[in-house]
Structure formats: structure tokens, C-alpha cells
Amino acid sequence: MWLSLFESEGGSGLALREQVCAALRRAMRSGALSLGERLPSTRVLARDLSLSRVTVEAAYGQLAIEGYLRRNVGKGSFVAIDLGAGAQSPIAPPHRSPGATTPFSQRGRRLLETGGCMEPMRLQAFAAGSPDLRAFPVALWRRVLNRRLRLDAEQLMRYGDPQGRPDLRAAISGYLAHSRGVRCHPGQVLVLTSSQQCLQLLAQMLLDDGDVVWMEDPGYGGARVVFAAAGARVVNLPVDAEGARHDDTMPTPRLIYLTPAHQFPTGQTLSLARRRQLIAYARRTGAYLVEDDYDSEFQYDGRAMPALQSLDEEGRVIYIGSFSKTLFPSLRLAYTVLPEDMVQPLLVARSAFDGHSSQLMQAVTADFIAQGHFAAHLRLMRQLYRSRRDCLLDALHTNLPWAQPLHSAGGLQLSVRLPEGSEADLTRRAARLGIATPSLSALHHEAAKVDGWRLGFAALRPEDITAAIKSLATLRQL
Numbered sequence: 001m002w003l004s005l006f007e008s009e010g011g012s013g014l015a016l017r018e019q020v021c022a023a024l025r026r027a028m029r030s031g032a033l034s035l036g037e038r039l040p041s042t043r044v045l046a047r048d049l050s051l052s053r054v055t056v057e058a059a060y061g062q063l064a065i066e067g068y069l070r071r072n073v074g075k076g077s078f079v080a081i082d083l084g085a086g087a088q089s090p091i092a093p094p095h096r097s098p099g100a101t102t103p104f105s106q107r108g109r110r111l112l113e114t115g116g117c118m119e120p121m122r123l124q125a126f127a128a129g130s131p132d133l134r135a136f137p138v139a140l141w142r143r144v145l146n147r148r149l150r151l152d153a154e155q156l157m158r159y160g161d162p163q164g165r166p167d168l169r170a171a172i173s174g175y176l177a178h179s180r181g182v183r184c185h186p187g188q189v190l191v192l193t194s195s196q197q198c199l200q201l202l203a204q205m206l207l208d209d210g211d212v213v214w215m216e217d218p219g220y221g222g223a224r225v226v227f228a229a230a231g232a233r234v235v236n237l238p239v240d241a242e243g244a245r246h247d248d249t250m251p252t253p254r255l256i257y258l259t260p261a262h263q264f265p266t267g268q269t270l271s272l273a274r275r276r277q278l279i280a281y282a283r284r285t286g287a288y289l290v291e292d293d294y295d296s297e298f299q300y301d302g303r304a305m306p307a308l309q310s311l312d313e314e315g316r317v318i319y320i321g322s323f324s325k326t327l328f329p330s331l332r333l334a335y336t337v338l339p340e341d342m343v344q345p346l347l348v349a350r351s352a353f354d355g356h357s358s359q360l361m362q363a364v365t366a367d368f369i370a371q372g373h374f375a376a377h378l379r380l381m382r383q384l385y386r387s388r389r390d391c392l393l394d395a396l397h398t399n400l401p402w403a404q405p406l407h408s409a410g411g412l413q414l415s416v417r418l419p420e421g422s423e424a425d426l427t428r429r430a431a432r433l434g435i436a437t438p439s440l441s442a443l444h445h446e447a448a449k450v451d452g453w454r455l456g457f458a459a460l461r462p463e464d465i466t467a468a469i470k471s472l473a474t475l476r477q478l
């Protein structure tokens with residue numbers, strides 16, 4: 001049976017490791033391999049396919065990182081995902097050749113070439129970016145939800161306002177004014193499914209082919225994907241001790257994408273002086289600053305600096321926030337605060353994209369905020385994640401002296417620097433232990449690559465953090 005799974009991959013032009021990955025992914029999608037099934041050992045499969053064991057090992061490691069496989073030391077590798085009939089398939093991984101047979105549009109091909117962006121779908125040390133869903137107050141959420149259904153079921157099942165429900169927009173603007181100093185009224189808020197959708201909307205409405213976008217380097221892959229797919233020319237801003245640095249000789253951008261509160265992935269805060277310079281620059285040139293405030297709620301050593309938007313007198317800043325980390329990712333609710341004159345046009349565009357976000361989830365979220373549960377939940381999660389951040393720092397200090405933490409004042413993940421040239425090998429070997437260690441170097445473009453990892457810690461129990469770090473400690477002794 002095993003050999004038949006690999007029959008059609010030969011001659012596909014893909015590297016051997018990728019051929020193995022592709023065959024196994026296909027087998028999982030077709031149902032030939034099902035959830036929980038044990039794969040042959042790398043030694044046996046390598047022998048049967050006449051491949052080197054390193055190649056098969058690398059393929060299994062890759063599939064484990066993608067969430068397809070679970071690897072238990074001493075027990076073997078098991079299918080970790082249910083892709084049988086009716087189950088949803090994850091998007092193609094980045095390195096597959098785009099549109100080999102279907103004649104996709106140029107725009108479609110450009111998008112495929114970016115590889116898309118996929119978030120980890122299951123809990124694993126140290127998959128980055130997930131809040132702790134075990135700590136989510138499900139019973140409370142259910143109560144709020146049931147009440148809404150009792151009161152408004154019929155209304156909530158109708159088509160809704162593309163801008164978002166007024167009650168949720170009022171709750172968001174109140175929250176942002178209070179916690180982030182954002183200057184806005186509910187009429188400037190547009191409710192969306194995700195920050196990603198907001199970036200897509202902005203790219204669609206503000207960028208023509210070849211337009212310049214400035215981005216932090218290293219920077220957030222999700223944003224880079226959107227700008228590249230839009231045909232924009234990305235100009236990389238180096239990041240130093242004050243955050244992103246520009247100079248006026250760089251090509252003039254239409255958009256400047258920034259993560260000012262907690263630079264992704266270094267954790268650096270954009271200094272006040274740089275904020276002022278960037279706003280002055282945007283005013284002078286007509287560029288827009290896109291402020292992705294993705295995790296400023298989670299600051300552990302004091303409060304986050306107020307939003308960049310709070311310094312903006314002339315409507316040059318587009319603010320983006322998301323409930324993916326503060327509530328839960330599958331809620332699919334995010335928001336943007338727009339300069340006044342952009343609201344109506346973006347609302348029209350949004351209506352053409354996907355209409356609106358779920359009315360029911362918007363109503364529940366609005367109540368959750370208005371009744372004070374959101375603020376309470378954030379307070380609790382901040383404490384919980386702070387203790388986990390401390391636990392991770394301790395474990396690193398004690399067991400992994402070769403992994404140097406970068407800024408650790410906030411966020412759900414912590415970037416660490418590894419000895420130069422060691423990332424690829426350590427990552428491969430960590431994957432063999434079943435530990436995901438998302439790459440830091442892959443987020444560098446023109447900037448000198450820093451070998452390192454982005455360790456997601458917020459969703460992990462302290463004992464799991466410590467155990468996983470102790471396992472990683474063995475990598476430099478093997």
C-alpha cells in the first residue's frame with residue numbers, strides 16, 4: 001500500500017522531500033490515510049522508496065510543522081489531521097508550484113506565488129500566535145449567546161450592515177478610545193473578518209501595480225503576501241532600537257505598513273520621535289500609515305504606548321485591530337478605524353467582497369464588551385500570559401543559554417536569536433522531537449538574516465513550556 005501512494009509524484013519536478021510531503025498530503029486528503037494512522041518509520045519508508053533517510057526525516061518534520069503529523073519519540077509518526085470526506089483541507093503549502101494545470105489569471109498566479117499564509121491549526125509547543133483557548137470563558141460566552149438568540153434570532157439571521165453592527169462599532173470605538181487612545185467615533189469603524197481581510201481591502205482599493213509599499217524588515221509575512229499579490233513594490237525599512245527607520249530618499253510609498261506597539265517579530269516599540277517623523281512624512285507625501293495593532297493588549301511590564309493613530313491630526317493613519325488573539329481566532333472578527341473620507345468607499349468595497357461578518361457573533365461580541373466581560377478576560381489573560389512569559393524566560397535561561405531572547409515585554413510569542421548558521425539544522429531536529437520552532441530568519445528580506453525562532457508560549461501550560469525547552473536543550477548535545 002505504501003509504495004502506491006507515491007507512484008504519481010516521480011517526474012513532478014519537485015524536490016524529493018517535497019514529493020514525499022505532497023504524496024502524504026494527497027493521501028490524507030483522499031482518505032487513503034486517516035486520522036490517528038501510524039506512518040512507517042523513516043528508516044522503513046526511506047528503504048522502500050530508495051531515498052535517503054534524511055530526506056524522509058525532513059519530509060516528516062515539515063508535515064509535523066504544518067500540523068499534518070504528530071510525532072512521538074519512541075512511538076512513531078501519526079496522522080494528526082482529519083481530511084476525510086467533508087473535512088476541510090488546509091491551503092497548499094508555500095513551495096508547491098502554482099497552477100500547474102489550471103490556467104489561472106495573472107493576478108491569481110501572483111497570489112499563488114506568495115504561498116499564502118496559514119496559521120497553525122492545533123496546539124503544539126511552540127507554534128506561534130495562539131491565545132490560550134482552554135482559558136476562554138466558554139460558559140459565559142454561551143450565556144451571552146443564548147440570550148441574544150432568545151431575544152433576536154430572526155433579526156440576527158438576516159443580511160446585515162456591511163460596515164458592521166452599530167452596537168459592536170460603538171463598543172469597539174469606546175474600547176479603543178479608552179485603552180489605546182484612538183480618536184474615533186463609531187461611524188469610522190468598519191467591522192471585518194480579520195486583519196488579513198483589512199489588508200486585502202486596502203491593497204485592492206489603494207494600490208495599483210508597481211505602487212510602493214514600505215514594510216518593516218524583518219516583518220509580518222501575512223502583510224507581505226497581500227502586498228506582493230497586489231503587484232506592489234515592497235521597500236524594506238530596517239528595524240533598529242527605535243523601531244522602523246526610513247529616510248526621505250526612499251521611493252515615495254502609497255502605504256506604510258507598521259506594527260508600532262510591538263514590532264513583528266522583534267518586539268521593538270516604535271519610538272515617539274519615529275512616530276512623529278512618520279506622521280509628518282505621510283502628511284507631506286500623501287502616504288497612508290497602516291497601523292497593525294495586533295497584540296498590544298498583552299503588555300506585561302507596564303502599559304503599551306498609545307496608538308500611533310492618537311497622534312494623527314489629518315487622517316493619515318488607518319488603524320487595524322483583531323479579536324483573533326483577545327477572544328479567539330475562529331471568531332473571525334476584526335476592525336479598522338478609517339479616516340472619515342475612506343469609510344464609504346471601503347464599505348462599498350467590503351460589500352462586494354463578502355457582504356458582512358456574522359451578525360450573531362458581532363452581537364455576542366458587542367454584549368461581551370458592553371457587559372464588562374471583555375475587559376475582565378483581558379485582565380486575566382494578561383496575568384496568565386505574563387506568568388508564562390516569565391516561565392519561558394526562566395526555562396530558556398536555565399536550559400538554553402544558546403537561545404538569546406529579543407524584546408520580551410509583550411505579545412503571545414517570544415523571538416530568540418540562535419547562534420549564526422544554526423537555525424535550519426536545529427529546526428529540523430526540533431521537528432523530529434515534535435516541537436514546532438517557527439523561523440525568525442525567514443522573515444528577513446534585505447536585512448541581514450538573524451537566525452532564530454519565534455516561540456509561541458501563551459497557549460502552553462508552564463509544565464509544557466519547561467518540558468519542551470528541556471527537550472530542545474538536548475539538540476546542542478547530540
Ligand SMILES: Cc1ncc(COP(=O)(O)O)c(C=O)c1O
Binds near residue numbers: 321324
Ligand atoms: C502582525 C499580525 N497581524 C495580524 C495577525 C492576525 O490577525 P487576523 O487573524 O485578524 O488576520 C497576526 C497573527 O498572528 C499578526 O501576527
